[in-house]
Amino acid sequence: MSRPFVNWSGSLAFTPSGRAEPADEDEVRELVLRARESGTTLRPVGSGHSSSPLVRTDGTLVSLDRMVGVIDMAGDRATVRGGSRLKELGEGLYDAGLAMENLGDVDYQSIAGATATGTHGTGLRFGNLSTQVSEARLVTGTGEVLDVSPTSNSDLLPAVRLSLGVLGVVTQLTLALLPRYDLRRRAWCAPVQWTLDHLAELQHRNRNMDFYWYPRSDLTQIRTINRADEVPEVPIEASRMSASDGWYEPRDLEVGPTHRTIPQHRELRFEEIEYMLPSEAFPACFAEVRRRIRDRHRRTVGWRVLVRTIAADDIWLSNAYGRATTTIACLQNASLPYEEYFRDMETVFRQYGGRPHWGKKHWLTAEDLRPLFPRWDDFQAARRRLDPDGVFLTPDLARLLEEA
Numbered sequence: 001m002s003r004p005f006v007n008w009s010g011s012l013a014f015t016p017s018g019r020a021e022p023a024d025e026d027e028v029r030e031l032v033l034r035a036r037e038s039g040t041t042l043r044p045v046g047s048g049h050s051s052s053p054l055v056r057t058d059g060t061l062v063s064l065d066r067m068v069g070v071i072d073m074a075g076d077r078a079t080v081r082g083g084s085r086l087k088e089l090g091e092g093l094y095d096a097g098l099a100m101e102n103l104g105d106v107d108y109q110s111i112a113g114a115t116a117t118g119t120h121g122t123g124l125r126f127g128n129l130s131t132q133v134s135e136a137r138l139v140t141g142t143g144e145v146l147d148v149s150p151t152s153n154s155d156l157l158p159a160v161r162l163s164l165g166v167l168g169v170v171t172q173l174t175l176a177l178l179p180r181y182d183l184r185r186r187a188w189c190a191p192v193q194w195t196l197d198h199l200a201e202l203q204h205r206n207r208n209m210d211f212y213w214y215p216r217s218d219l220t221q222i223r224t225i226n227r228a229d230e231v232p233e234v235p236i237e238a239s240r241m242s243a244s245d246g247w248y249e250p251r252d253l254e255v256g257p258t259h260r261t262i263p264q265h266r267e268l269r270f271e272e273i274e275y276m277l278p279s280e281a282f283p284a285c286f287a288e289v290r291r292r293i294r295d296r297h298r299r300t301v302g303w304r305v306l307v308r309t310i311a312a313d314d315i316w317l318s319n320a321y322g323r324a325t326t327t328i329a330c331l332q333n334a335s336l337p338y339e340e341y342f343r344d345m346e347t348v349f350r351q352y353g354g355r356p357h358w359g360k361k362h363w364l365t366a367e368d369l370r371p372l373f374p375r376w377d378d379f380q381a382a383r384r385r386l387d388p389d390g391v392f393l394t395p396d397l398a399r400l401l402e403e404a
């Protein structure tokens with residue numbers, strides 16, 4: 001037995017029988033072949049920021065912490081090693097005059113781990129991080145080193161861009177990038193009804209826009225990010241609002257490059273459930289979430305609820321597959337009970353056609369998930385092809401991906 005693994009929030013803990021930190025692709029191949037021969041499982045792990053049991057195994061946990069950095073840059077593309085953390089990647093790309101088009105709320109994750117679960121930020125124009133992947137290389141369950149790109153094994157690209165780590169160990173990824181640019185982050189507080197009334201306008205006028213709703217005060221904090229050279233606008237009526245309504249004027253919080261402006265530091269540990277809804281279902285779903293939290297969970301829930309948007313894509317297991325998406329995330333301090341609250345919220349999200357975030361808390365199994373993803377069967381066929389012996393398939397993942 002090796003040392004125990006504990007995820008970022010502390011709610012997922014187990015002891016794998018072994019841990020490995022391969023230095024190169026050959027060592028990854030050896031690990032896969034050994035697991036295949038011995039009939040044990042192997043789970044790739046990134047920075048351990050997921051709280052669903054994607055990496056839990058009694059077999060070997062494989063970290064690519066020694067396989068990091070940029071391999072090659074050409075024009076607006078960079079090929080990077082799978083273990084690279086978003087933070088270091090951002091710095092390296094910036095030095096080379098490049099930037100990712102969007103990022104999520106933090107940058108602690110590895111690039112392979114973040115894209116394996118469809119990690120996303122906000123902004124009507126932006127897909128999740130998996131949409132920025134144009135090519136990938138992985139060591140499959142048979143030990144084959146497979147390049148997947150628009151010109152090589154292209155049929156597998158919509159599976160490999162968001163793979164939950166069940167198609168193989170992703171050793172490198174090619175990302176489509178933008179020339180580097182500076183952004184301006186702003187925030188202000190407003191009553192929830194004002195935010196909901198102006199939501200479409202706020203989303204359209206700003207490059208990135210999201211808001212927190214605070215259940216106890218029923219107020220919101222609106223966060224916008226725009227290019228630093230654009231003058232951001234705040235809609236209307238602002239002059240009529242006052243602090244007694246819960247209104248605080250927009251403030252510039254930060255101006256700087258993408259990788260320093262979009263991600264935030266998160267010191268306080270929390271648990272989270274996040275569901276991706278068809279955007280047209282958001283108003284009714286949010287109204288129900290708000291009513292239920294205030295009616296049933298007010299005493300135990302002090303933490304905020306986050307609302308973001310993701311552009312539609314065509315990645316088979318993406319939770320924004322085929323639809324413009326609005327997400328609702330409920331957060332709870334990691335030291336407090338979360339399950340009753342999150343399970344109740346999950347019943348609401350499901351009523352409105354929500355799909356769960358793969359890396360956060362949810363209680364769905366393959367039977368529930370299959371109807372939510374039109375290309376579900378294609379993904380499972382790709383998985384059986386690339387991992388015929390189930391080297392990457394733990395009991396948790398079998399429940400998630402294989403109908404009983």
Ligand SMILES: Cc1cc2nc3c(=O)[nH]c(=O)nc-3n(C[C@H](O)[C@H](O)[C@H](O)COP(=O)(O)OP(=O)(O)OC[C@H]3O[C@@H](n4cnc5c(N)ncnc54)[C@H](O)[C@@H]3O)c2cc1C
Nearest residue numbers: 046047048049050104105110113116119120164165170359
């Ligand atoms: C504080 C915090 C903030 C967050 N903010 C956001 C956010 O803004 N937006 C959002 O969408 N999500 C967010 N998340 C969720 C997080 O981005 C995902 O859970 C992400 O997958 C974590 O990446 P990781 O590197 O920690 O991967 P892990 O959690 O370690 O692994 C995640 C998945 O990736 C697979 N994987 C890892 N490495 C490889 C590899 N080399 N090859 C193949 N598969 C691999 C694993 O097997 C697993 O299935 C947040 C989580 C936390 C704790």
